[in-house]
Amino acid sequence: MSASFASGPQAPGDPLIELSGVTRTFRTGRSSSVTAVDNVSFTVRTGEVYGVIGFSGAGKSTLIRLINGLERPTSGTVRVLGRDISGLSESQLRHVRRRIGMVFQQFNLFSSRTAAGNVAYPLKVAGWSRAEREKRVAELLEFVGLSDKADSYPEQLSGGQKQRVGIARALAAKPDILLADESTSALDPSTTGEVLRLLRRANEELGITIVAITHEMEVIRAIADRVAVMDAGRITEEGLVYDVFSSVREEHQGSFVGSALKDRPTAEDLQRIRAGTSGRLVTVSLKDSSAVSATLGRAGQFGVTFQIVHGGMSTTKNASYGLLTIAVEGPDEATQGFIDQLAAVSPVEEVKEQ
Amino acid sequence: MIEQYQNLDWSYYGPELWSATQETLYMVAFTFAISGGIGLVLGMLLYTTRPGGLLANAGVYWTLNTVVNTIRPIPFIILLAALQPMALQIIGTGIGNDVVIHAMVWASTFGIARIVEQNLVSIDPGVIEAARAMGASRLRIILTVMLPEAFGPLILGYTFVVIALIDMSALAGIVGGGGLGNFAITEGYQRFRHEVTWLAVAVVVVMVQLLQIAGNLAARKVLRR
Numbered sequence: 001m002s003a004s005f006a007s008g009p010q011a012p013g014d015p016l017i018e019l020s021g022v023t024r025t026f027r028t029g030r031s032s033s034v035t036a037v038d039n040v041s042f043t044v045r046t047g048e049v050y051g052v053i054g055f056s057g058a059g060k061s062t063l064i065r066l067i068n069g070l071e072r073p074t075s076g077t078v079r080v081l082g083r084d085i086s087g088l089s090e091s092q093l094r095h096v097r098r099r100i101g102m103v104f105q106q107f108n109l110f111s112s113r114t115a116a117g118n119v120a121y122p123l124k125v126a127g128w129s130r131a132e133r134e135k136r137v138a139e140l141l142e143f144v145g146l147s148d149k150a151d152s153y154p155e156q157l158s159g160g161q162k163q164r165v166g167i168a169r170a171l172a173a174k175p176d177i178l179l180a181d182e183s184t185s186a187l188d189p190s191t192t193g194e195v196l197r198l199l200r201r202a203n204e205e206l207g208i209t210i211v212a213i214t215h216e217m218e219v220i221r222a223i224a225d226r227v228a229v230m231d232a233g234r235i236t237e238e239g240l241v242y243d244v245f246s247s248v249r250e251e252h253q254g255s256f257v258g259s260a261l262k263d264r265p266t267a268e269d270l271q272r273i274r275a276g277t278s279g280r281l282v283t284v285s286l287k288d289s290s291a292v293s294a295t296l297g298r299a300g301q302f303g304v305t306f307q308i309v310h311g312g313m314s315t316t317k318n319a320s321y322g323l324l325t326i327a328v329e330g331p332d333e334a335t336q337g338f339i340d341q342l343a344a345v346s347p348v349e350e351v352k353e354q
Numbered sequence: 355m356i357e358q359y360q361n362l363d364w365s366y367y368g369p370e371l372w373s374a375t376q377e378t379l380y381m382v383a384f385t386f387a388i389s390g391g392i393g394l395v396l397g398m399l400l401y402t403t404r405p406g407g408l409l410a411n412a413g414v415y416w417t418l419n420t421v422v423n424t425i426r427p428i429p430f431i432i433l434l435a436a437l438q439p440m441a442l443q444i445i446g447t448g449i450g451n452d453v454v455i456h457a458m459v460w461a462s463t464f465g466i467a468r469i470v471e472q473n474l475v476s477i478d479p480g481v482i483e484a485a486r487a488m489g490a491s492r493l494r495i496i497l498t499v500m501l502p503e504a505f506g507p508l509i510l511g512y513t514f515v516v517i518a519l520i521d522m523s524a525l526a527g528i529v530g531g532g533g534l535g536n537f538a539i540t541e542g543y544q545r546f547r548h549e550v551t552w553l554a555v556a557v558v559v560v561m562v563q564l565l566q567i568a569g570n571l572a573a574r575k576v577l578r579r
Contacts, residue, residue: 068487090492097489108484112502112576121498122488153578173488 012047015079016177016209017067019043022076024062036062038233039076044211046176049203049317051224051241052213059233060213064179067211068100069093081176098126101170101208103199105182107162109154115165116141116150122173140168144198160191167198171206178202180212184219196222200317220245221316242287242319265310265325265351273309279327280335281351284342286313286322291345296326302338304330325351358549367541367550374537375557377451381523381533384455386516389463393515396422396463397470398496408482408492422464430522433457434529449530458522462515469511477503506577513569517562524558534558 024037036059044050052060065071066078069085078086085096101122109118116137123133141147144164154162163183170178180199184192200223202208212219220227220241227244229237237244264283265273273281286292299306306326313322328335342348396418402408403415428436434457441456442448477500485499501508524535534554542551 070483070487094489094491097487100487102484102487104480104484106478106480108478108480110481110484110499110503111478112505121485121490124498125485125488125490125494155578179487 012045012207014046015043016046016081017044017050017211018077018079019066020077020079022066022073022078024059024066024071025074035233037066037073040233040235041076042228042235042238044209046209047203047207048225049200049210049212049223051220051227052211052230052235053217053220053227054213054215054230056215058230060215060230061181063230064181064211064213067177067179068097068102098122098173099175100177100179101173101175102179103163103166103170103181103183105185107154107159107166107186109162109165109169111154114151114153115146115157115168118154118165119168119172122169126173128173136172140172143171143201144168158191159187160194163187163191163195164198167195167202171202171208176209178208178210180210180214182214183212184216185214192216192218193222199223217245217314221314223317225317241316242321245314245316245321264323269310270351273325273327277307277309277327277329279305279307279329280339281309281325281327282339282342283311283323283325283349283351285347286311286320286324288346289313289320289322292324292342295342295345298341299328299338302330302341303334304328304338306338355549362549367553370541371537371553371557374532374534374554375561377526377531378520378523378533378535378561381451381455381458381526381531382516382519385458385462385519385523389459389466390512390515393463393466394470396467398474398500400467400471401474401500402492402496408495418467422468425460425464426468428461430457430461431525431528433461434525438529451526451531451533453529454523454526454531454533458519461522462519465518466512466515469515470508473504473507473511474500476507506573509569509573509576513565513573516565516569520558520561 020041022037022040023035025033025035027033038059040063042050052063054060062071066073067080069078069088073086076086077084080096081099083096085093088096110121113121119137119140120133123136128136137150138147141150144167146161146164146168149157149161149165154165157165163186166183178199183199184195187195196219199210199212203210203223210223212223214220224241226239227241228235229244265281270281284292296306306328309325309327311322311324313320328338330338339348399409399414400418400422403411403418405412405415407415425433434454437457437460438448438453441453445452445456447453481503482495482499485495490499523531523533524538526533527536527539534557538551538554542548542554
């Protein structure tokens with residue numbers, strides 16, 4: 001086993017990864033350049049799952065590679081495991097990287113090695129003895145449910161199985177951090193669930209801190225505790241998953257969060273809705289769904305009726321959220337009173353008619 | 355036609371053909387033992403020193419690339435003649451099989467370097483990135499990731515090279531060397547004995563076929579298809 005590196009074990013909640021003012025610029029020509037990551041700062045604490053979501057081309061891939069030194073910041077500092085890694089040499093970085101596992105969108109398995117051989121590779125790099133390696137490989141293949149595929153080569157495995165081998169390989173050398181780079185984007189929906197459950201288990205059972213970048217809402221919902229929304233190289237929003245996605249805010253319109261949620265009626269939806277009702281349309285947040293339900297149940301007391309016309313709820317790792325659009329019908333004054341009451345328990349937004 | 359071969363003086367041509375075959379094998383094997391290894395190293399350098407490569411180094415890449423591009427297009431018969439003074443310096447003689455080997459080593463080393471580079475280019479860069487992310491050293495990545503990942507195509511590339519060496523060795527007669535090429539020209543062509551020339555053709559064809567079959571089998575085994 002390789003000697004343990006620099007700092008001691010981190011307690012849950014301690015900062016494990018800290019980016020401050022990090023910018024990464026790529027030169028694309030003699031006088032042109034592209035800024036993939038633009039003055040980004042965030043902290044990931046020990047034991048949490050930190051998600052970064054954004055459209056493709058938002059700079060997520062570059063961002064995640066700054067954490068294990070596969071990319072160097074143009075400016076700013078990257079602290080990982082209590083150490084500033086921005087200035088380390090390639091050979092110094094190797095010691096940091098051995099404590100960080102990485103899972104890739106295209107799996108990146110060694111086609112010349114079996115599943116067991118792939119999982120054993122990082123252990124060889126870390127200098128484990130043969131006996132220790134064999135024991136650990138068996139343990140990990142068991143963990144990902146692929147003990148019977150130990151001798152299979154990557155091309156003999158399905159996409160989901162390949163990614164499970166990829167996860168086993170990333171976890172092999174008992175890293176402190178797992179970086180998941182679009183780990184489910186090449187998978188179909190059913191295997192996506194399989195892989196996400198596995199990542200969640202790695203976090204909950206093995207206590208590994210995970211940074212996951214993705215363009216899929218589902219990934220964030222299923223595993224992340226906190227999320228950063230990335231757009232054009234910048235982090236535009238950050239917070240608990242629940243807070244970021246449950247709020248009803250104007251600025252979400254047209255942004256990633258807005259398009260990921262899809263629970264606000266679009267122009268076409270509105271046309272269809274208008275054909276069925278002439279009531280006043282409002283969108284209400286379901287952050288406190290029981291209070292909203294109770295208020296809706298008292299619609300009769302206000303002398304109004306309502307119709308649910310759009311929306312839905314989603315569940316995150318530890319809460320649920322959603323938006324509901326309703327059409328309220330009744331005398332103007334009563335309608336206003338009812339909507340005011342609704343607004344008192346949960347954020348409400350008037351639906352704009354295009 | 356069969357009669358022609360029945361009437362051939364086999365007590366003379368048999369041993370002659372056999373020793374010519376041995377000389378060809380000697381030249382090819384000796385050359386390959388040297389250029390196979392050096393070419394592999396140069397090919398890996400070409401691949402890894404290119405911009406964005408694992409050992410990216412513009413100076414080394416530019417120099418190697420230029421040398422390869424300079425030597426490769428020279429027709430072998432010209433190279434053989436042009437390198438004769440150098441052979442005289444290095445091996446002390448200007449004629450014979452060893453002079454041919456000397457020229458073949460120069461020609462094939464740079465040829466192999468290019469073939470190795472081209473096969474390495476086909477490696478998925480993601481796999482190399484994965485090994486880097488695990489904290490593997492560059493030397494370890496070269497030896498335990500790049501080589502195994504490109505092994506199948508490399509076997510086919512090397513098979514191609516050995517067959518090209520048989521082709522080159524046929525020119526040995528120009529500088530007083532032997533082998534099947536020399537046999538075909540001096541025993542056959544120059545004496546108007548075309549059936550003797552065709553003996554050399556037959557041996558070369560069998561040799562190349564066997565090599566290609568062996569190369570294909572080995573590559574298939576490595577690639578598992």
